[in-house]
Amino acid sequence: ETGVTQSPTHLIKTRGQQVTLRCSSQSGHNTVSWYQQALGQGPQFIFQYYREEENGRGNFPPRFSGLQFPNYSSELNVNALELDDSALYLCASRGPSGSSYEQYFGPGTRLTVT
Amino acid sequence: AQSVTQPDIHITVSEGASLELRCNYSYGATPYLFWYVQSPGQGLQLLLKYFSGDTLVQGIKGFEAEFKRSQSSFNLRKPSVHWSDAAEYFCAVHPLNQGGKLIFGQGTELSVKP
Secondary structure, three states: OOOOOEOOOOEOOOOOOOEEEEEEEEOOEEEHHHHHHHOOOOEEEEEEOOOOEEEEEEOOOOOEEEEEOOOOOOOEOOOOOOHOEEEEEEEEOOOOOOOOOEEEEEOEEEEEOO | OOOEEOOOOOEEEOOOEEEOOOOEEEEEOOEEEEEEEOOOOOOOOEEEOOOOOOEEEEEEEHHHHEEEEHEEEEEEEEEOOOOHOOOOEEEEOOOOOOOOOOOEOOOEEEEEEE
């Protein structure tokens, strides 16, 4: 059973550009969430996808968007990058039922916006 | 508003000494509660969780946590710290009926002296 993986590991972008981050969920997990972790802070919930639909969103503007694919992999897209978007972006997956409120996190993508 | 407070930003303990990391939450009902650990450059690893029942929960790596409803607290403890425990520790709550959203505290950085 593989864990949650994310790509790329690091990324440098310029203000105003667009970026796509990718996540592969843990095997058997059909729900994925994305978090933004600024330096020295705890992770902040961006949104969650379940069965390819967004079903929960945190306090992030619409330029943060996502996709979930039939194989439960996921993308986070950020348009019109701002300097404050520099952060570690974490993907987390969880299973379909039972006591599966446990979320399993990937190693993250470090995004730097210059 | 729902929130999680970790009052200690940085704690230093000697190897072999006991450890207690504090966590308080603000929420109308009893949420699901978690402790995660993050090593440098790594994602978050689940240490333990509380859903209901026995208020003292055991986790991995010798950690335990105690839920105290009257104090809205969920403090993490370890009787004897090892140098490998040096990391960032995050308390998180999962508010009921809010999908996969986890609300994290700011984190406590643990340093271990030899």
